[in-house]
Amino acid sequence: MGAWNRSYEQRVERELVAGKSRGVPEAPAGGTQGHDSGGGAGGRDLRPQIPPLGLREYWYVALPASKLGKKPLYWKMLGDEMVFFRDESGEVVALSDVCPHRGASLSGGSCFYRGFLSCAYHGATFNGEGECVAFICEGPDSKAAGQLRARTYPTKTIRGWVFVWMGQGEPAPIEEDVPPEFFEQDLQIHGSYTYWPMNWMLAIENHSDSHNAFYVHRNSIQQLTSNRAGRNRTPLAPHGKIVNGRGLIAMHSNQDYYAKDGKVPYQMYYPGVKGVWPLHRWRLLWIWFFDLFRRGGYAHFKKYEEWGLGHHLPCIVRAGGGSTRYAVPVEANKCRIFYFYTSSARSWLGRLYARIRFRLVREPMVYHFSGQDNDAATPCRYWSPEYLLPTDAQVVLLRKLVVEQSRDALRNREVDVDTVRFRTAG
Numbered sequence: 182m183g184a185w186n187r188s189y190e191q192r193v194e195r196e197l198v199a200g201k202s203r204g205v206p207e208a209p210a211g212g213t214q215g216h217d218s219g220g221g222a223g224g225r226d227l228r229p230q231i232p233p234l235g236l237r238e239y240w241y242v243a244l245p246a247s248k249l250g251k252k253p254l255y256w257k258m259l260g261d262e263m264v265f266f267r268d269e270s271g272e273v274v275a276l277s278d279v280c281p282h283r284g285a286s287l288s289g290g291s292c293f294y295r296g297f298l299s300c301a302y303h304g305a306t307f308n309g310e311g312e313c314v315a316f317i318c319e320g321p322d323s324k325a326a327g328q329l330r331a332r333t334y335p336t337k338t339i340r341g342w343v344f345v346w347m348g349q350g351e352p353a354p355i356e357e358d359v360p361p362e363f364f365e366q367d368l369q370i371h372g373s374y375t376y377w378p379m380n381w382m383l384a385i386e387n388h389s390d391s392h393n394a395f396y397v398h399r400n401s402i403q404q405l406t407s408n409r410a411g412r413n414r415t416p417l418a419p420h421g422k423i424v425n426g427r428g429l430i431a432m433h434s435n436q437d438y439y440a441k442d443g444k445v446p447y448q449m450y451y452p453g454v455k456g457v458w459p460l461h462r463w464r465l466l467w468i469w470f471f472d473l474f475r476r477g478g479y480a481h482f483k484k485y486e487e488w489g490l491g492h493h494l495p496c497i498v499r500a501g502g503g504s505t506r507y508a509v510p511v512e513a514n515k516c517r518i519f520y521f522y523t524s525s526a527r528s529w530l531g532r533l534y535a536r537i538r539f540r541l542v543r544e545p546m547v548y549h550f551s552g553q554d555n556d557a558a559t560p561c562r563y564w565s566p567e568y569l570l571p572t573d574a575q576v577v578l579l580r581k582l583v584v585e586q587s588r589d590a591l592r593n594r595e596v597d598v599d600t601v602r603f604r605t606a607g
């Protein structure tokens with residue numbers, strides 16, 4: 182093309198933008214991992230020790246039970262290919278999607294007999310416990326019945342949501358991993374899910390870092406209708422507290438660093454650019470307007486310390502406004518984002534109103550707000566050198582919690598000790 186027609190160059194440049202590096206797997210061999218993080222909040226870089234496909238020894242939310250009809254459902258979590266179906270009692274159960282006979286996809290099969298799943302290839306038929314109870318292509322006398330077994334995943338349906346134990350060992354008490362409101366019958370649970378094209382850890386690290394609500398979400402509906410413009414800006418660490426080796430509670434300290442007469446100014450002057458941020462003050466009008474209608478809270482977050490605002494293992498964010506967000510790993514650079522809210526109406530009319538409000542107001546708002554996190558955090562290169570700042574202290578603590586105190590970390594330590602014992606004995 183001539184110099185006057187730039188369409189070729191523009192196409193190449195669009196392709197370059199689309200092919201931008203991101204996420205976890207492209208770490209250069211012997212590259213930049215393991216460097217010291219700078220800026221005072223860091224220390225050793227823990228990222229290489231974080232499993233890209235998530236922690237295993239936990240209960241995870243998988244899907245709404247209503248998604249299961251008569252057909253088996255293919256589902257992927259933590260890199261595992263799974264199939265969900267309903268057993269004889271109608272409970273949702275999960276097996277590996279890989280047929281133990283010759284590896285066909287069980288989700289491609291059918292539930293010809295209520296409560297049983299038959300493989301599409303030779304008709305190995307499994308019950309909810311993964312036992313082969315019939316092998317259609319070999320007839321009723323097949324030895325496969327009673328011998329062949331499919332891998333199973335323990336499941337539990339709570340308040341319409343299916344939870345799955347993804348660990349190798351005995352399942353931990355489910356109450357340790359699932360937010361307490363799921364067990365409180367007088368609270369209604371509202372939930373929804375979507376996908377983000379990023380690693381699960383990036384998807385939860387974006388909470389409690391340098392107060393990005395004020396910046397990334399400045400034009401979100403949620404922010405404009407909020408009575409505060411996110412956490413205050415401060416160059417000091419916000420601090421956090423690990424509780425029971427499972428929760429990381431945000432202390433939100435040092436919020437008054439820039440306060441004048443007890444109030445942090447809305448606009449502040451940045452001498453390096455000779456300008457203020459935010460650039461304009463019109464958003465204050467929205468905030469003032471919606472403040473007139475403000476009510477409600479999220480008292481249930483305060484009931485149990487480990488489930489307060491902040492993080493909870495395996496991949497949960499407890500955010501302001503009473504929202505609980507899961508980032509369940511699907512693949513290394515893909516996670517399933519669940520949002521949960523609660524309401525506490527007693528009457529059926531109140532419950533109906535809460536349901537409608539969730540679908541028409543809460544859900545679009547949180548998708549919009551969180552979508553901005555998705556846009557901002559997805560392009561992160563999770564192998565590149567970082568310069569961590571004091572306001573990244575919560576991120577550092579979260580990584581420590583995952584790498585040092587999670588059940589996987591404890592299990593790996595036990596395995597290491599056993600290996601040493603074995604070697605010594607040998």
Ligand code: FES
Binds near residue numbers: 285305
């Ligand atoms: S591969 Fe499933 S029955 Fe043969």
Ligand SMILES: [Fe+2]
Binds near residue numbers: 393
């Ligand atoms: Fe954010």
